[in-house]
Amino acid sequence: AQSVTQLDSHVSVSEGTPVLLRCNYSSSYSPSLFWYVQHPNKGLQLLLKYTSAATLVKGINGFEAEFKKSETSFHLTKPSAHMSDAAEYFCVVSEETDSWGKLQFGAGTQVVVTP
Amino acid sequence: DTEVTQTPKHLVMGMTNKKSLKCEQHMGHRAMYWYKQKAKKPPELMFVYSYEKLSINESVPSRFSPECPNSSLLNLHLHALQPEDSALYLCASSQDLGEGNTIYFGEGSWLTVV
Numbered sequence: 001a002q003s004v005t006q007l008d009s010h011v012s013v014s015e016g017t018p019v020l021l022r023c024n025y026s027s028s029y030s031p032s033l034f035w036y037v038q039h040p041n042k043g044l045q046l047l048l049k050y051t052s053a054a055t056l057v058k059g060i061n062g063f064e065a066e067f068k069k070s071e072t073s074f075h076l077t078k079p080s081a082h083m084s085d086a087a088e089y090f091c092v093v094s095e096e097t098d099s100w101g102k103l104q105f106g107a108g109t110q111v112v113v114t115p
Numbered sequence: 116d117t118e119v120t121q122t123p124k125h126l127v128m129g130m131t132n133k134k135s136l137k138c139e140q141h142m143g144h145r146a147m148y149w150y151k152q153k154a155k156k157p158p159e160l161m162f163v164y165s166y167e168k169l170s171i172n173e174s175v176p177s178r179f180s181p182e183c184p185n186s187s188l189l190n191l192h193l194h195a196l197q198p199e200d201s202a203l204y205l206c207a208s209s210q211d212l213g214e215g216n217t218i219y220f221g222e223g224s225w226l227t228v229v
Binding site for chain 2: 103
């Protein structure tokens with residue numbers, strides 16, 4: 001069985017400072033992991049995806065995430081926050097279940113960026 | 116071009132109305148999905164189509180009726196909805212159903228039931 005825990009429901013950062021969004025997962029197998037972003041009143045946009053090719057994954061808009069199997073973590077980081085990064089972020093795991101890769105979403109982390 | 120297009124963007128309907136949400140993708144994806152998202156919550160899976168056949172129905176009430184006319188189109192027919200069905204309805208698609216496939220989401224249709 002798979003599950004995803006996003007450790008912070010809200011993160012507030014100042015513009016220009018680093019962003020860290022924490023995600024832990026549990027999975028019976030080697031999962032695929034994703035981060036999606038949802039800006040207000042918008043759909044979900046894929047930030048990045050891990051599928052065992054490399055543990056450090058680079059995504060769009062300067063985001064990256066590191067897969068740490070020993071810690072079962074997939075934390076999302078960005079060196080310098082921009083006002084446009086204010087959004088809801090979802091950590092997602094996909095695991096083969098009954099021959100298809102059902103997505104399990106974390107509860108989400110709301111990011112607020114202050115000037 | 117990774118794009119899933121949904122119409123309408125906003126829909127207000129009465130509890131006795133019949134309406135439809137539409138979704139289209141031209142990426143050649145063979146799996147398409149409907150998700151429901153309430154405010155401040157993650158999306159919840161409703162239906163999955165694979166190769167135009169309904170593969171997964173997550174115990175969704177029959178007042179929601181999906182339809183996949185062809186490999187590019189996915190509809191969600193709505194009838195006799197309740198106010199608690201008001202939500203953002205997201206369509207998505209992926210190349211296939213297998214684990215690891217990236218799922219691409221549309222902008223969603225905001226539904227208000229009055």
